[in-house]
Amino acid sequence: MRRLRCAAALLAAAPVLTGCGIQETDVVQAGGPATIQVFPQSSTGMVLFFRSPDGELLPVIRSLEGEFEDPQSPGASTGETLSVLFAGPAERDRAAGLTTGLPELPPGATLRAAPSDRSGVEVTLPIALGRLDDTALRQLVCTTAFSEDPEGLTPVHLRGTDGPLEQANCDADIDLGVQPRPTARPS
Template identity: 35%
Template sequence: MRGVRALGALLPLALLATGCGIRATDVVEVGGPAIVEVAPGREQSTLLYFVSSSSANRLMPVVRPIEMPSEGASAGGSGVEWFRGPGRAVSQLFEGPNKSEVASGLRTELPYARVDLNIDLGPDGVLVRLNTAVTTLSEVARQQLICTAAQARTADRGEAVKVVGTDGVIGPARCSV
């Protein structure tokens, strides 16, 4: 009986020693995390850049649906085209994340503001004119603005963006995302 107990106690050790037939392998490098390009349909949505609360000031692209005005409604800017264009994207950015985006852990570094703006594409890149101060914005807030304006105006985050505000100019700078 004593021999059976000793054998019972040694059996798990023997199984551990053999490793159940699983051989050791070297570490396999698989690279960094996947990168997904997000390109909204130009007619129904726009792309905004907000800050992830779970990651140290990392910008996250957010596809936001555009609510189109009814026929004949005055939208400000250039009418219905303004709702589809870059002006609407930057205006929505200054309005901040909506409830579902906040619930998803997104925030903004930009001050909440109803801005009057103009966005042009010139030979040197995108030019954004705002009726608010810009030189005191944090680097993260600047990147939110630069990435959103570049994507909205040219669909190319690599385009240089220059922002002119009431207190000076930032840029030209490129989106770092």
């Protein structure tokens, strides 16, 4: 009975509380959303892809330090970028729940990236690729693609100790916002 009286009192007070003498207005436009560049220039940062808590790929920006801080620097090579990827998520990335599907590299291992004789880039890795799951392979492909091209459109050919894989393109659903899209390149 007490609940019924409280509910009735609230219903009776509702018209009084909602009026309050404030006049209705139309929607006021204040401009579009702010835009920022999410992906770094090749000479100021690198884009690495890690596994999010829900199992999807998530790009992480790493600022370049030391010799790469010079604006005239060409930036980190694809091999150097992949070495950072294999080192795994940084402490702040792990705190956010990011993980990797990649193994540790053997001591003294080198990663090589060179233009492919077909198209894109070929990356030679000192690990067996057949043991990696789909997300780990996508980490490699997307990190390589964005290391080679700010739009991540470079075709990637991975070659491991167990042989080559078919050419792949980065399929991560990355929202580049209003970033310019490349035009068709002449053949």
